[in-house]
Amino acid sequence: MTSVAPVQKKSVRFRARSFVAFSLTPEAPLEDWLQRLDHWIENSPGFFAGRPVVLDLNTLDPDAGDVQGLVVQLADRGIRVYAIEADGMEALGPGLPPLLVGAKKTIFEERQAKSDEDAKPASPAKADETPASNSLMIRSPVRSGQSIFHPHGDVIVLGSTASGSEIIAGGSVHVYGTLRGSVLAGATGNREARIFCRKNEAELLAVDGWYRTAEDMEPASRGKPIQAFLENGVIQVAALN
């Protein structure tokens, strides 16, 4: 097509934007780690769907040649690696995601009274953000299939959360009804985050990436008011008295 109008010279615009990515850190032996990952995926199907994942290879420290195989194995599980973080690795093959340097450990700085777009729930549960704090108050029940993502603070649910629902919070999560879905607190690197609920029927509880599935919880904690917190890298589920 021939354009009659004079071509306007418009400069190319680059904008710096920051995103939250999940970081996966494989550990040796890799076979065991993949098995644990499979177990996790089985418990939270669809968790990685459409989520950016950065592969942190500093712990595993594999040979450059093995990285390709690992990326493929993750892709088979529906995990798309957006970038690779590895100190001292000079170059990766052209088919691999780019190397990421200078990543900061993701402790989210407290943002004051800022209601930015990504603080809204990923699916439209009726949610109002209180401008005075970074907590997200959800007044309606969280339904099966809904996912609430709030990386900048606590999430407070006044009703129940359904089996098959998911709450991911940077801070703590409080559920004043029955917790039946999955809850991931401290998801952006906060080990101090806790999960509280009036009645524990949870499918999965996680703090700072450490998780415990319903199967691994003591039967005594089911149906009771509980809190879950991280102690020496283990999720403790304790009765709330």
Place this chain on the structure above:
Amino acid sequence: MGKVVVVTSGKGGVGKTTSTAALGAAIAQTGKKVALIDFDVGLRNLDLIMGAERRVVFDLINVTQGTAKLSQALIRDKRVETLFLLPASQTRDKDALTEDGVASVIGKLREKFDYVFCDSPAGIERGAQLAMRFADEAVIVTNPEVSSVRDSDRIIGLLDSKTAKAEKGESVAKHILVTRFDAARAARGEMLSIADVLEILSTPLLGIIPENQGVLRASNVGAPVTLSEPTNAAARAYVEAAKRLGGESSLPVAVPLMEKRGFFDRLLGRRAAA
């Protein structure tokens, strides 16, 4: 302006079509004008349940695409003269439905009828979403078992987000209709109790339909159970649910008991909140 009610569930085989026919017929018997729309394009059943399968000439797709007029496609019931059916197409699939087409059909029906019932297909895809799209109220049909209840919960989430009302910031009035309730099995703990279902869904109860052979018999003869066997326990439960849907929300819901004589001997006084 008539009220548009979607009958939906997420899960298949729980009794959406049976309930659409039974509730629609019960309301039409009170003299209200009622239209039933089958949204299950490609797998239509409502015509069979209504006993109108041999009178289908035009269908919903013909009307949305403009090849037939609405008045040509509507089939008047032979038993209740204020009851009409708009059948689905069996030869097309759900992609043939367009949002504009559905909006125009429902808009026209809303002007002429007191109630428009949309019989949703199973699932949460296009067909189900278009069936609920323009609804004012929703009847969520649930069996007292975990998979059905979880699917209903998912559907409630969609009703709160994907309907025209929800997008305007209003909300669709939602009612739970528990079907195939077997009192004996519930007492043995083989089924979820009504209290469990309501606690999980936190939505008001419209009615409890007991498991009953009469419902299957009615389907086989092509008649809504509320017309073919009006004294049957399930039919009576549907009539009461229809009354509540019509505004008598204070009518107490009886939990069927497992005594051999009559399901409705005792009222537990559970109220259907509006």
